[in-house]
Amino acid sequence: MPKLRKDPRAFKADEAKARAAAYQTELRRAAQEQAAKKAAEREARRPGCTGRGAKFTDTRWQAVEPKDWGATKDSHPHLCDTCKRAAVAAAQERQEPVRGEAGADDFRPAPERPVCTGCGAAFTEERWKATKRVGWTASPAKHPSLCGDCDQRFEDLNRAWGA
Incomplete structure (x- = not known):
């Protein structure tokens, strides 16, 4: 009995199916590798x-992840x-x-007179008026967080160093 030859079009179709199956297998493998890489990166950030x-x-x-500006923070x-x-x-x-919960002192009104960030002394009346903001503009004083003495010392140091 004579051997039947396969139709070339059927042979090409079989080749195309095999290539498509190999391509799909490669896509699945690449997706699995990428998922494993993402999982490893996430675990490294944990x-x-x-x-x-x-x-x-x-x-x-x-x-513990920050949510938005108004959310309460974890203690x-x-x-x-x-x-x-x-x-x-x-x-x-x-x-x-x-931390993050109200304590006994949390309801005390804030002191009206600011204190110097340099030495901790309360501002004098003149210094307080000189550092107050006027409307929307910034404070007219160069260093509004320092008392008069600390501000003067800071200016003297700047002059000494030529700044």
């Missing part, structure tokens, strides 16, 4: 607890849930307010 060194769980990581963003509970319990034993 924060760890400063207390025990353990990596944060996904829920803890999500809880211990550098600790895992277990260490945070221990820190909160220790703070409650000492009866100290946890």
Whole structure:
């Protein structure tokens, strides 16, 4: 019996199917490699607890991530849930307010007179008036956070160094 030859068009179709299957296999392999790479990068970014060194769980990581400007902040963003509970319990034993929670002194009105960032002394009446903002403009004083003495010392140092 004579051997039948395969039609060249069928042969080309089989080759095209094989190439398409190989291409799809290569695409799946590349997608798996990329997914593994992304997962490894995400794990490398995952924060760890400063207390025990353990990596944060996904829920803890999500809880300490900044959300928006008005969101309340986590009281211990550098600790895992277990260490945070221990820190909160220790703070409650000492009866100290946890950061982010209101304490007994948080409702005291803020002092009206500013203090110098250099020496901590309260501003004099003249200095306070000289550093007050006027409307939308900035304070007319060169160093509005310093008292008169510290401001003078700063200016003397600038002159001495030729700044």
